[in-house]
Amino acid sequence: MSRRDGALDLLKWLALLTMVLDHLRYVGYSADWLYVPGRLAFPWFCLAMAANLARHGASASPWRYLGWLLLFSSVSEIPYRLFIPVPATLNVLPTLTLGLLVARSWQTHTLEARLLAAGALLLAALFSSRLMFGFFGVLLPLAMLLVFRRPWYFALLPGLVCLAANQWRVLYGAAWLGDAVAIGGLLACLFAPWLGLMLLRQAGGIHPPAMRRWAYALYPAHFLILLTVRQIAA
Secondary structure, three states, X not given: OOOOOHHHHHHHHHHHHHHHHHHHHHOOOOOHHHHHHHOOHHHHHHHHHHHHHHHHHHHOOOHHHHHHHHHXXXXXXXXXXXXXXXXOOOOOHHHXXXXXXXXXXXXXXXXXXXXXXXXHHHHHHHOHHHOOOHHHHHHXXXXXXXXXXXOHHHHHHHHHHHHHHOOOHHHHHHHHOOOHHHHHHHHHHXXXXXXXXXXXXXXXXXXXXXXXXXXXXXXXXXXXXXXXXXHHHO
């Protein structure tokens, strides 16, 4: 992979776009169908994390990456709670933070990395109901890393992990009853890792604006922008 991978930047922008589309459902208009593209956002963010880890290898320090995630996990919680009505979980960044620790331990065989991963898994198990996408959401970056350079059909593994991370009874129950949005959401979860991997492998000639560290601020900012839109439209 090149020093600045255009395909990876494109994946990040598409993950951000699908996240915003998903959250548009809470602005006040009837747009349940946006739930389907919204299921692509989290697995694509996890894949972007796995791609960064795979590109830099075991030699790179994860502390700066971890620090930014921890910082914006805290900064984003208030905007998240202002925008999402009666949130059942924390915002998504704590899940990604724990996922980073688990995925990173696969690359480094130090005692420190293994202890941090064990602690992350313990927290994910104990507080699964408070984490967005739960215990399996924490495992998804590792699942992405494991198949990153393997043939495309290995993407079924993180697809199944992604399905497990979306184990909401309402979703599965609605799909069983034939609801098109629920079925589309499940299919999006299953195939999101494969779609993301294909994009990374085939879109190398595309060079969108580089998404650098300033992009962390887009997460809390988009909640505030959509909250303003909802208040204006009310």
